[in-house]
Ligand SMILES: NC(=O)C1=CN([C@@H]2O[C@H](COP(=O)(O)OP(=O)(O)OC[C@H]3O[C@@H](n4cnc5c(N)ncnc54)[C@H](O)[C@@H]3O)[C@@H](O)[C@H]2O)C=CC1
């Protein structure tokens with residue numbers, strides 16, 4: 001069966017990392033004897049420059065007609081002056097909303113070879129293996145009104161959630177926990193926010209249907225501290241859109257670099273959207289030094305969740321592990337005593353390991 005994958009390179013290091021992810025997909029398809037069409041479409045600043053809009057209608061149509069979508073990253077200083085509705089980031093929020101991918105899964109694990117790449121003590125990092133389930137299509141990033149008021153002297157952003165939006169993502173977190181260590185930590189700010197109080201109620205209601213899963217509500221400020229202080233206590237962390245955005249970048253510190261964090265955004269049956277957690281990294285764009293592994297691990301999630309190819313997904317994750325164990329590092333991971341490899345070299349090393357596993 002032919003599968004259709006749309007690739008959205010975007011801006012900054014987006015095209016650099018999706019180029020390598022595309023190579024990986026092409027090689028895996030060839031080795032497995034699969035037929036995958038890999039078509040690119042415009043998003044973000046690149047789309048704005050060519051069409052005047054960060055999410056052209058053709059991109060939406062292509063993505064909706066796909067089995068899965070792989071995205072690089074969007075944004076950069078070139079577009080920072082634009083009004084909110086045509087900024088590159090609006091294109092990213094738009095495609096998430098259009099695809100209805102309400103649950104953003106962000107696995108955070110430590111890699112034995114990378115413990116020293118983190119500024120935290122190695123003994124704190126031992127056994128860290130969690131997944132942040134971030135609500136992705138509601139909350140503060142989407143609520144209306146969102147505007148300047150009073151001649152520019154006041155401003156409003158709106159944090160809006162429906163019961164349905166909270167229930168579906170919380171349920172997904174419990175289902176994921178059932179296949180893991182059976183613990184859900186729900187992060188909120190229920191001492192201050194009404195939305196968090198409703199979130200907490202729904203978590204407790206949902207927990208009744210999952211008696212084998214332990215549930216722990218925790219305030220976001222404390223969660224931010226504990227993520228660094230005692231990270232291996234977490235299994236599944238479920239939270240609203242903005243808290244999940246912030247906490248997952250914080251959790252990147254545990255893994256050694258944000259260049260190691262993949263994500264899968266899933267909805268109710270449509271195409272999944274797969275993307276590194278990192279942004280367009282304008283500070284290193286165009287230098288050939290970006291870490292392509294968040295993109296590779298996102299490809300693994302795509303194969304697992306959208307194409308049902310668990311063995312191939314595991315082969316990619318094992319290949320990443322083996323390449324790191326062999327001592328290869330991009331600049332974001334390299335210590336002072338090791339010579340970093342570039343984006344293309346890291347890609348080639350991991351793809352070689354993937355092929356060994358798929359052929360072995
Ligand atoms: N999913 C997306 O498309 C996202 C887009 N952004 C956008 O990206 C732009 C830059 O945002 P920042 O706050 O600088 O976040 P960022 O994630 O792009 O970069 C933060 C730091 O991490 C480094 N970094 C990120 N990815 C890396 C990789 N693969 N390899 C090596 N180093 C890496 C960067 O060099 C930088 O020092 C902004 O316009 C922002 O809105 C930010 C986050 C997510």
Ligand SMILES: CC(C)CC(=O)C(=O)O
Nearest residue numbers: 089090092093141245277
């Ligand atoms: C446009 C932002 C919401 C992107 C981001 O930081 C993220 O999704 O992690």
Ligand SMILES: [Mg+2]
Nearest residue numbers: 245246249277
């Ligand atoms: Mg973010």
